[in-house]
Amino acid sequence: MPPDMWNLYAMMFKSRCFEEAVRQIWKDGQISGEMHLGMGEEAIAAGIVSQLIEGDALALEHRGTPPMLMRGVDPVALLREFMGQPDGLCGGMGGHMHLFAPEKLAASSGIVGASGPAAVGFALAGQMLRPGTVSVAFFGESATSQGMLMESMNLAVVWKLPVIFVCKDNAIGITTPAYMAVGGDLLARAQAFGMKAFEVDGADVAAVWLASEAALRHARGGGGPVFLWAHCIHLEGHFLGDGLLDMLRRPLYSFRKRIWPMMKGFFRRGGAPWNERLASLRQILGYVVVAQAQTARQNDPLARTRPALMTENPTRLGELENAIRHETGQIMATSLQARGSEI
Ligand SMILES: Cc1ncc(C[n+]2csc(CCOP(=O)(O)OP(=O)(O)O)c2C)c(N)n1
Known part of the structure; x- marks a missing residue:
């Protein structure tokens, strides 16, 4: 079955609108500290998360907003968390980097590389308690040289755990270009661990969806972990105000x-x-x-996907985008209203 491009675009557009609103709220000073957005990574998140089933788990890093949203975590609770409010997803204690949605088996950590061990833990539990489920670890290319991530890959191979290790490679970690920090070829590294490995253009949502489908089939079928190397950009750089x-x-x-x-x-x-x-x-x-x-428009996954839908049915596209913009406006109003009522 081919990917449903309308559904994938809707997921990406929803995430983009949400993060654009978060960017404004951050600029207005209502979110304190750093803010890492996933603008530019949406195709990777949508291509994989759209295929997850009940019982699958997500282990994320400091850019967890798009996959959390796409997995169905309450956007108001997310935004309230970013704002440090007690009614946020984690009581306002985690901020945007340390999120936990137990009912969705989704967790994030700001410790670079930590999504590896978390995914392995989720996968071990899945293997014992929920056969047929998988866990997905998202991380940037800088994390690939973290010991704990490599240990996780090794353990996942040895125990044949159903983990999809997803490297979202934007070629720079804060201000360090990957050529100065990441040695060798990441596909070859993953293969050296004994994993099946795919490389994909992370701005092409259909390509990510297809690679993920193969990866998920392999892991769900008991074939062990898979490594997915997806190239992407970050439209807002490392963090807002980069x-x-x-x-x-x-x-x-x-x-x-x-x-x-x-x-x-x-x-x-x-x-x-x-x-x-x-x-x-x-x-x-x-x-x-x-x-x-990082700002190359030709590598923006939404700009890549939109023209084909526009040609196919411009009215449907307009209605879809308007509905999502309206929904985002309501989410923002609810989140900010709740804040106002507390002050
Ligand atoms: C263990 C650890 N070391 C350093 C940091 C500081 N730090 C935060 S993000 C980051 C860069 C991460 O780059 P990458 O993994 O490529 O992800 P990206 O931010 O590009 O998405 C670093 C070094 C950290 N949070 N954790």
């Missing part, structure tokens, strides 16, 4: 805040030799170039 993206989006502001102080440092007397200073500047420029690639 300094590297700021240099491109707000050059004047960045000149005063970042570039001018760097130039002063560059021309300062004494200190490192000129060739080292130049090398550092070149390196920073390299980071900016990688960060800029």
